[in-house]
Amino acid sequence: MRIAVDHRTRYRFTEPQVRLVQLLRLTPQDSIDQTVVNWHIGVDCDARLREAVDGFGNRTTMLYCEGPIDAIEITVHGEVLTAGDAGLVRGVIEPLPPALFLRVTDRTRASAAMRDFAQEIAPGEDRIARLHALNSALHARFACREERNDTGLSAEAAFRREHASPRDLAHLLVALARAEGVPARYVSGYHTREDGEGHAPHAWAEAHVDALGWLAFDPSRGLSSDEHYVRVAVALDAAGAAPVAGSRLGEGRECLDVDVQVAELGRQ
Amino acid sequence: MLSRTAASLYWLGRYVERADFVARLVEATIRLDALSPRPAGEAAWASALSVTYSDDGFAATGAETAAMEVARFLTLDPANPGSIVACLDAARNNAKAVRTALTRDAWTAINRAWLIFNGRGKPATTMETLTLVEAVKAETRGFEGAIHWMMRNQATWFIRLGAAIERADNTARLLDVKYHLLLPKGERVGGTVDRDQWTTILQTVSAVTAYRWLYSEGLKPALVIDLLTTRFELPRSLAGCIEETVEVMTLLGKRTGLHGEADRMARARLAAMQRTRSGDVIVRGLHEYLTAFIRENGLLHAAIARQFRFS
Amino acid sequence: MAAGQAFDEIRGQDGPDAIRPEFAALGAWLDRTPQADLERRLEAAEATFRQLGITFAVYGDADAAERIIPFDIVPRVFTASEWAGLSEGLVQRVDAINAFLDDIYGAREILRAGVLPEELILGNPQFRPEVVGTRPPHGIWAHICGIDCVRTGPDEFFVLEDNARTPSGVSYMLENREAMIRLCPELFRDFRVAAVDSYPDMLLETMRSVAPASAGAEPVCVVLTPGHFNSAYYEHSFLADSMGVELVEAADLVVDDDVVWMRTIGGRVRVDVIYRRIDDDYLDPLVFRPDSLLGVPGIMAAYRAGNVALINAPGNGIADDKAIYSYMPEIVRFYSGADAKLPNVQTFRCREPDALRYVLDHLDQLVVKLVDGSGGYGMLVGPTASSAEIEGFRAALMATPERYIAQPTLALSTVPTLTERGLAPRHVDFRPFVLSGRGGVKVVPGGLTRVALKEGSLVVNSSQGGGTKDSFVLMGDAPAQQQTLGAMTQRQG
Missing domain, CATH: 3.10.620.30 (C8orf32 fold)
Structure with missing residues (x-):
């Protein structure tokens, strides 16, 4: 099965944030039954991303963003072949x-x-x-x-x-x-x-x-x-498996908005 | 030096200076109140509230503008952020956070000043209030002495910088409020009440003797204004505070190799002050001048916070 | 166990007025110095500690009792050969602790070899899956260990507890020595005592030696404290001051691009080595407790990326866990191939049915401890406990035996101590400090001697009426001028 994933996570802050540090667990890994064809994590503001693997073997991405930030949207877009x-x-x-x-x-x-x-x-x-x-x-x-x-x-x-x-x-x-x-x-x-x-x-x-x-x-x-x-x-x-673990420096509250679209592109 | 350490030292300097100023203000107001017939006495306390920007806060307590009530509000009310006890509490918290940057003497002075208020009930008599403010003044003097004997390093300079910025603000506010609000209806400019009021201002900034040395004439408002604005000889004058700010910033700049927006702003103010004549200030309007000065002082504070990355 | 029957480290085994020949000078000093004089010196020492603020609730608000830990003026003394033996055992043990940590978070060969029960590690909350796959720079995990030891005879030393997380107390070792030099200078003429004052330099050298490869020639080192409300804040600031490095709080550090920076008035400065006095749980809210305000978000990512050294390494709790302790002899043998030079105190693991049965039958003779307790709480001292206390523990043991271990009550050694009625023997324990850096494992010649001030008491914890003493390590036949150089045992690693 070829599966397309479109996953958007949007944070809005009631006050501008000084900085944001987030740990993302949003990347699948290859296995016998799963082949990642392409996968991309995008952020709608200036941010630095660093990839690693955590203690459980999960692929992680650290996201570092300097403020002031009112909102941030993380977009994950990719295709995976599954058995x-x-x-x-x-x-x-x-x-x-x-x-x-x-x-x-x-x-x-x-x-x-x-x-x-x-x-x-x-x-x-x-x-x-x-x-x-x-x-x-x-x-x-x-x-x-x-x-x-x-x-x-x-x-x-x-x-x-x-x-x-x-x-x-x-x-x-x-x-x-x-x-x-x-x-x-x-x-x-x-x-x-x-x-x-x-x-x-x-x-x-x-x-x-x-x-x-x-x-x-x-x-x-x-x-x-x-x-x-x-x-x-x-x-x-x-x-421990949360898609986004975040820490922000700044006042105010945050609103989180998540949307996921998963589509089957057919069998191969 | 860590930004947090610098910020704590700077605020330590500001809060000790503020506590000291409020103590002097209360002391001077008690004197003025004693000299004045009603309702001038009440006006004295009302203006003390204005000087410390705490009139709204006091109104919210619902108490009458009576001497003991205002004195308590300005000295012992922890809910009033401008009270001596609140300033000392803030000073002590900042001192604790940078304990290792201070000498034992400096820390002890803060701690002792704070202990004066610890667990104390409200003063019942004017005499008790006077004893209290006298004790606070003694400890803040002790603190200044201890700072003087600390190593000539960044730690001392940040404390002095905070104190200089705070002092400039206090003197400007004192002058502004007294100049405009004080004289009760029916009192003559240059009359007894007016004279007492100007003396009170001088006392608040410890400038009675300085005035006598510098001016051979008797007490004249224009000369008091001259002393408190443009005379570099008086540490608490606007000019004195501006000069101290530039001196300390220069020392910091030499040590850190940094020269920024706050340095430029402080020097521009010093240059402007050197050209300022108090007579012109009075002609153009003291209130307008002081309002602009207080605003500039706030801008300089913000520039310092940015330059040294306080937040 | 009554104090009279215990081995006295100064007097030996020949009665209350004897003196070991090695310590004749100390005996003479005690004989010729009047009690009042000792008391006067003691008061002076305690006054200094109070002024320095070496208290439990440091700079606490006025109503908080600012207690100092009581100090005793009579030093505890180790001869050069006693010390050499003890040091060898400590070095071996700390080497094993480092090898164990490197293995348990890596290949886990010790589990494969069946030396430890798998569930003891994998089910232990001190084994942190978040740390798996990390390796600290140069493979050193336990940079600073405090190994708590007790003694029962001339050559009988036992390890009571390992501390491989954030062992405290080193400031007492240093301040006690300062006080002794000031108040009893004549002792330092009589004895050639190894210096401990080089500890901050040794610590800084250790920190620099384990800087990550990304650090320059002058690695930036800092001490990370939870803040001035922490009870050990004095020690944190003392160590930062004496090493000449910044004492930072979490808010002073930012992680950006997997690199740790500290915020200074001149801008960001890259940090290479962090001696953190914050527990793992609070270190990074993204990885450990999310509600931690003391931690630095992203610091574990920087660590995992190899951009910063954390001292001690995260995850070390598994090495000094009380449940693991009883396996330390096996652990030492597994990694060093030799028997432990420093034995453990015999320990009954109540999780094992036979051991539990024995413990329940001998509660009045044993010390029973909670596996996850500390500071002398959650502990039963059988011989001095009331029958109600014993029955309480019996019920608790039967309900959750796996939470307890038990040990025989040892006849802890004593050292003469100044009491209201003159010198009297009091029980002591000992915490030496062991540093592991790239240059090998080093034992500081000294340590923290804790003394149970109550007659007959075996509980030395400061929260339970314990005090401290200076610990002299005598130098051997080396020339006297080495005194100032800080002699130490060293093994090239």
């Missing part, structure tokens, strides 16, 4: 051992209610079946609702609601998997929807199974990932 085989994650640079992803963070803690929920789900014959069962159960339980901005919600808090964003669902699956001793991580990226809708970056989860390696599950669809997905960044939770 996908039942959610199998292959050929990805893995600087960290899977066991690290057993670590529980504040946003991926499994509450008693979540554990009860997991207990009611059929145990499954093996680990893989069990993960599929958890994935489907989460999909069935929550109405999925897109949220453009990260609200900082934890899995525990998200579980008390009736609807959940892909981000919340990813946290829930990660939390449940870790609670059962399965290394799991949060993934941010893009997904082409059948209905052509969707205006935010997507999020899903990966779990590690010894025999196979990392497997990707999308609880907002109740399925494994496939060729409709572009994988960008992984971390212990959404905070």
Whole structure:
């Protein structure tokens, strides 16, 4: 599948900022199932960009911008060729051992209610079946609702609601998997929807199974990932994989506006 | 030197100078109040508020313009940013941030001045207020002495620069307010009240003796104006402050090798002041002159902040 | 353990009035100096500390108790040979700590070799995934270590705790020495004491030696402090002053284009080496805690790009974690190929069922510590604890055993200390400071001796009534003029 991504992030500030420093995780990496054909990050003001790779192996870009700045728009534009085989994650640079992803963070803690929920789900014959069962159960339980901005919600808090964003669902699956001793991580990226809708970056989860390696599950669809997905960044939770982590020097408030267009350009 | 350190030293200089000025102003106003029949006494306190730009702030407290109320507001009210206690608090915070750039004596003077107010109730009598301002003056003198004996380096110069800019502002405001607001209705120019008022101005800037040395004639408003504007001999005159500013900027320029917008502005002001005659100033309008001076002083402050990258 | 049974470092093992032959001069000094005279000198020392502001709440507001850490006038003394042995052990240990950090954030061979349980590292919050893939300039991670040691006999030294993050206390070492030279000059005539006052120069040399390749011939070094409200601010400003470098706060630094700059009145100045006294959590809000106001956004990017050296390196917490401590002998053996010259105190890992059972059965004899506690809090000293305290710990241990370790109560050595009733033995520990630079590992000949001022107490923490003493390291047969040169143990790295 050839997928075109157009991702715009616009910050507006109520007061001019002296300077901005941002850490962007907006660049996918090549793997067996994903080839980046072209990819470009643009900024609508004078800024310096520096690329690096973080501790999780994600490709990062540091953005440095001197003020005064009233607004900044970051535009990501690119095309990726994807394949996908039942959610199998292959050929990805893995600087960290899977066991690290057993670590529980504040946003991926499994509450008693979540554990009860997991207990009611059929145990499954093996680990893989069990993960599929958890994935489907989460999909069935929550109405999925897109949220453009990260609200900082934890899995525990998200579980008390009736609807959940892909981000919340990813946290829930990660939390449940870790609670059962399965290394799991949060993934941010893009997904082409059948209905052509969707205006935010997507999020899903990966779990590690010894025999196979990392497997990707999308609880907002109740399925494994496939060729409709572009994988960008992984971390212990959404905070570590956030597309933009920013720091600004200046007064006032900021308004964030995100728009994502993902289009299938056809199979090749 | 770090920009933050320079900024803290500069503001330390400004706030100590401001605290000292308010202390002198309160002291002089108490004297004036004592000499004047009502309602001139109240007018004295009202003008003290005007000089410190705190009339609106005081009005907001809802208190009467009575001597003890204003004195408390100007000395001890932490909510009044122009009060002595607020200035000393700001001075001490700046001093703490640059503690290592100060000598122990300089720090101790600030700390002691600050401690005078720590946990003190409001003064009940004029005598207590006088004791308080006397103590503050003693400590700020101690601070100036300590600065004098600090190494002749950038740290001292930034403190002196802040003090010079602040002092220029204070003298200009004092002169402006007294000249226009003070004389109550029915009082004659050159009358007793008028004389007392001019003496008060001289006292506030510690210039009573200087006046006697420089002018053989008795107290004349035009001469007081001359002394406080164009006489370089008086450290608190506008001319004295401008000269001090240029001196300190020159020392800084020599050490840092930097010469910028603020240097040019300060020198242009000095050149202009050397050509200024107080008689012309009075003829053209003292208020207009002082308003322009205060505005220029603000511009110079901003240029200094830019040149040394304070923010 | 009663003080009477412990080894006294000055008097030896022959009773309360004896003196070790090496320290006869000190014994004579103590005998001939009247108590009142010692007290007078002590007061003078403490007055100086107060004036200098070497306090807990430095320049705190007037209502904050500006406490100084009590000082004791009787020095603790190491002979040249005792010191040589101790130094060798310290150098070996710090070498192992550096090798461990380089490995654990790199190839992780120690995990592959099965020396440490994987989950102990990977599940430990002190192991920072954000640091993986970085390597500090010249591969040195723990530039400044404070290795807390205790002693139980003439040759029995043990490491109690490693400090490889931002060990503090070096200003006490230096100020205590200044006070002793001023107040007891005769001691320095009687003894040839190795100088410690070259520490700031050694530190600066260490910092310069690990500057990144991008730095010029004169690397720009700074000390980064959280600010004047921090309890160790005195030490931060003291070190910056004595090295002649800027003491900066986060707001003084900007990162641009992956380079760290400091804002000066003359414009931006590129910074090459930062001795940061800010914890990892607060170092960079883009990478660690996003709510940190003390940190410098982008500093980790500059570090990762190799444009700045951070002292100590981020991620070091994994090396001095109490849970890792019990494996230090194995870690030393793994990297040095030899047994640790400085042993650990025997440690029961309560996460292991057998150890837990033993600990629960012997609570009244053991010291139980929280793995993530510090400063003497979250600690049970079995022999002196009430039964209620013991039962409280029993419950806590059974609930979360993995959070605890336990150690036998050691008969910590004592040093004569001035008390209200004359000289009396008091228990001590010791924190030597070890510097690692490109030129190798160096042990400063001295350190911080902490003393439990309460009779019989084993808790030396300043927050719990501990004080400090000067620590003399005697020089061997070297000529006397070396006194001023700061003799030190050195191993070429």
